[in-house]
Amino acid sequence: xxxxxxxxxxxxxxxxxxxxxxxxxxxxxxxxxxxxxxxxxxxxxxxxxxxxxxxxxxxxxxxxxxxxxxxxxxxxxxxxxxxxxxxxxxxxxxxxxxxxxxxxxxxxxxxxxxxxxxxxxxxxxxxxxxxxxxxxxxxxxxxxxxxxxxxxxxxxxxxxxxxxxxxxxxxxxxxxxxxxxxxxxxxxxxxxxxxxxxxxxxxxxxxxxxxxxxxxxxxxxxxxxxxxxxxxxxxxxxxxxxxxxxxxxxxxxxxxxxxxxxxxxxxxxxxxxxxxxxxxxxxxxxxxxxxxxxxxxxxxxxxxxxxxxxxxx
Numbered sequence: 064x065x066x067x068x069x070x071x072x073x074x075x076x077x078x079x080x081x082x083x084x085x086x087x088x089x090x091x092x093x094x095x096x097x098x099x100x101x102x103x104x105x106x107x108x109x110x111x112x113x114x115x116x117x118x119x120x121x122x123x124x125x126x127x128x129x130x131x132x133x134x135x136x137x138x139x140x141x142x143x144x145x146x147x148x149x150x151x152x153x154x155x156x157x158x159x160x161x162x163x164x165x166x167x168x169x170x171x172x173x174x175x176x177x178x179x180x181x182x183x184x185x186x187x188x189x190x191x192x193x194x195x196x197x198x199x200x201x202x203x204x205x206x207x208x209x210x211x212x213x214x215x216x217x218x219x220x221x222x223x224x225x226x227x228x229x230x231x232x233x234x235x236x237x238x239x240x241x242x243x244x245x246x247x248x249x250x251x252x253x254x255x256x257x258x259x260x261x262x263x264x265x266x267x268x269x270x271x272x273x274x275x276x277x278x279x280x281x282x283x284x285x286x287x288x289x290x291x292x293x294x295x296x297x298x299x300x301x302x303x304x305x306x307x308x309x310x311x312x313x314x315x316x317x318x319x320x321x322x323x324x325x326x327x328x329x330x331x332x333x334x335x336x337x338x339x340x341x342x343x344x345x346x347x348x349x350x351x352x353x354x355x356x357x358x359x360x361x362x363x364x365x366x367x368x369x370x371x372x373x374x375x376x
Contacts, residue, residue, distance in 0.1 A: 069115035069128060077129070081120065088116040088210075093272065096212045110229060117208050136205065136254070204254035204263035211235070211247065211267040215277045215284070218242065218269065219306035219331060226267075235267065240332030242282060243271045277306065282331040282339025287346050288324065290314060295347045303343050305329050312343045320347045 070077050073087045093099060095109040118124045118135070127135040130144035209228050217224070221239030225232055233249060241247070246266045253263030271279055278285040288303055298316035302309050305326075312324050322345045330339025350357055 067111070069118050072111050072115035073119065075119075079119075081122070084116070084119050088112065088120070089270070092116075092210060092212065092270070096272075098212060099272065106227075113209050113228070116210070121208070139202075201258040201260035202256060203260045204256040206263040206266065207253040208246075208266045208268055210270050211237075212270050212272050213237070213241070214272050215274045215279055216306050218271055228265075233265070238334060240282070240334060240338070241269045242331060243269060243279065245269045276304065279331065282333060283342065284330045284339060285323070285342045285344055288312065288314075288343035289346050289348050290318065292347055292349060295319065295345065303341075305341055306331075310341070314345070318345050318347075320345055 070079070073079075073084060073091065075083055075087050079087070091112045092109065095105045095112060097106045097109060100109075118128050124135070127138070131138045131142075211226065217237065218241045219239065221237045221241065224235050224237055226235055227233075233252060235247060235249070237247065246268050249265040249267065251262045252265035255262050276286055284306065286303060286305070288301065290299070290301065294301065294314055295318045296316065298318070299314045300311055301314055303312050303326075307329065310326055310329055312326060314324065318324075323342045324345065326341040326343065328338045329341035332338050353361065
């Protein structure tokens with residue numbers, strides 16, 4: 064993974080916008096997430112995608128990746144990209160243009176090209192001035208991000224879940240009512256610090272998987288409410304499924320398709336405030352194959368009614 068270009072992993076050009084990178088990631092994550100793809104190679108592919116997105120979705124990390132390539136996490140923050148590029152170019156001169164390599168002083172390596180020796184330790188040492196020839200001193204671990212794909216029901220209920228990232232397992236406490244884009248912090252589980260410096264934090268960014276029944280926007284949930292023609296015309300009390308269980312919705316007489324009936328507080332929970340609402344969207348259904356009696360009654364209704372749905376009132 065270290066040598067594979069992150070832009071290639073996500074299938075985007077180096078000029079891609081942040082929105083394009085996010086769209087590419089979401090599409091790939093939904094395809095290769097282990098909970099949704101049981102192919103043996105899906106988990107490894109998902110890890111590659113997550114690592115690439117972690118770098119390119121953060122403007123500062125992306126800038127450093129563009130400047131330093133796969134080494135961007137190891138290069139200290141005050142290193143000049145042009146000096147780094149010159150050092151890398153000098154290190155590659157011998158190998159790429161017929162040069163030869165021999166052991167240098169103190170076990171170092173010296174590359175020779177056209178009779179001129181370049182000591183890589185000396186060249187890089189000037190870039191790390193003040194940090195010591197071999198070490199950089201204590202460096203705190205970097206914060207890291209990964210996406211956590213949840214079903215609507217999991218996000219609604221919350222609970223504990225064990226996940227695996229990059230070969231490490233984590234026990235995650237998911238608060239009830241987490242919403243898309245919310246971050247869950249795992250303190251001290253990010254990048255490791257050096258020389259006793261503290262580790263960074265790991266942030267899990269919640270993503271809600273597409274659901275066949277529920278559409279979630281913020282804390283509000285919309286669900287289709289199928290109605291028989293007489294229920295819509297005469298009114299009824301109808302059961303509707305919600306992530307928290309069955310609820311009853313009162314359908315007013317004269318309800319048409321598309322009307323949204325609100326159930327206050329039956330959307331996503333909110334431990335720190337007002338919960339979202341659930342909207343039941345009316346869908347008037349007719350029998351695909353009406354019986355003879357049903358057909359006769361519909362014909363009688365058609366003959367008796369003056370209602371014209373295409374006439375503007």
